[in-house]
Amino acid sequence: MKAAVLTQFRQPLEMLTMPDPKPGPDDAVLEVVCCGICRSDWHAWQEDWTWFGMKIKPPHILGHEISGRVIEVGKNVRSYKVGDRVTAAFHTACGHCFACSTGHSNQCTSGSGSIGFSFQGGFAQYVSIPQADVNLVRLPDAVDDMSAAALGCRFMTAYHGVIERAAVQAGEWVAVFGLGGVGLSALQIAVAAGAQVIAVDISDDKLQAAQVEGAAVTINGKSGAAHKEIKALTKGGVNVSVDALGIAETALPAIGSLRRGGRHLQIGMTSQKEQGKIALPVDSMVQQELSFIGTYGCPVTSYPRLLSLVASGKLNPKRLVKDIVSLDQTSDVLTAMTNYSTMGLSVINRW
Ligand SMILES: [Zn+2]
Ligand SMILES: [Zn+2]
Incomplete structure (x- = not known):
């Protein structure tokens, strides 16, 4: 063959x-x-x-x-x-x-x-x-x-993650960081579940694709201040954040965009630079009762x-x-x- x-x-x-x-x-x-x-x-x-x-x-x-x-x-x-x-x-x-x-x-x-x-x-x-x-x-x-x-x-992983692991509900705010294949999948699925989705990437083309998938808001993350914009826009932060890439530059602002009691869904896995490890803001995650949810397949x-x-x-x-x-x-x-x-x-x- x-x-x-x-x-x-x-x-x-x-x-x-x-x-x-x-x-x-x-x-x-x-x-x-x-x-x-x-x-x-x-x-x-x-x-x-x-x-x-x-x-x-x-x-x-x-x-x-x-x-x-x-x-x-x-x-x-x-x-x-x-x-x-x-x-x-x-x-x-x-x-x-x-x-x-x-x-x-x-x-x-x-x-x-x-x-x-x-x-x-x-x-x-x-x-x-x-x-x-x-x-x-x-x-x-x-x-x-x-x-x-x-x-x-990518799509089935996003489905299990968004619907079954993070249990996204209609009306919740969701922020998806990284709009590759799995990120766009997570966005489409969260929109179908009735969530209001904020899409973050550093590529304007990918942000445009996110609009086609029904993103309520798109943010170019280049400035590094996406999490602050999200907190202002949602008056306190999103209910669910999704890191669809697995690098510190997406995982940390994703967690930083959560409201108190929020759930972070980690879909992306790391690359050579991180080698499996991203330093998390543990103290604020404890104080704000944030959940870190892994999801696989x-x-x-x-x-x-x-x-x-x-x-x-x-x-x-x-x-x-x-x-x-x-x-x-x-x-x-x-x-x-x-x-x-x-x-x-x-x-x-x-x-
Ligand atoms: Zn794969
Ligand atoms: Zn078995």
Whole structure:
């Protein structure tokens, strides 16, 4: 099969012919129809996240925002057959541990790890998904392949974070810092939940995209005073702040924009500079009773609700797709992510 392969960190991916995957007894092989290119792919390509144990050994195929068709299943697979249209959460699960059986498959530590990180991913014509009965998600007819790839990791992560972890309520003020793919996703979802959303970025183009997604207010964060503007505008601060990037320059003003009792949702994970650590204003967080909420992926059991909102058009992940590329352009998208010059979501759909 054709694949865009990471052969050396930080160097262009190479277009290579790789062996077609064969399914193990519990697995399914998909023909990849669409695959998003995510900032997590960029992090892996940069050799980030070694500080929490990520180890990628080139040659390696990244890619974890997949929609596809089942072309082969292992002998134990019961729920899926050849021809089924599917997607999968990037974090695979075992289906029977405590986390899985209590609806937290995103917290399972007994699965096969993450698609495209722990094993070969979707920057290729075919991909094998382990434990298919547990990890595949069937697509309703009303959710097309592009929308399913756009749910990817960024949109489903934003959904779980905004709706299930931060529990954003109608009428609340929400500030989203960093308007990359996951930031625009969080914005769209918070707006759909009835929140009044303030969007912050240093790129005017991204602020414009935020207006399209229904931001009540946009603020250019270049001055470093966004948190003060937000506190004045909302007469005390937002109920929920979202750091959709994971650098000190977004996490700290996000927390600084909260009102007393506010909730900070941390979606973005850190880069080389922070290496997992951002110094927080602990004393004021204690005094103001602020919550710091981490969020990771999206449990498989949340997909039916998420997919029904996409099927009915209340959520529209496909609208965030700003760039449709071919497999051999994947590397260029990763390069563009280095200086944040991509817009919204970039998705591969030509092989
Ligand atoms: Zn991702
Ligand atoms: Zn499990």
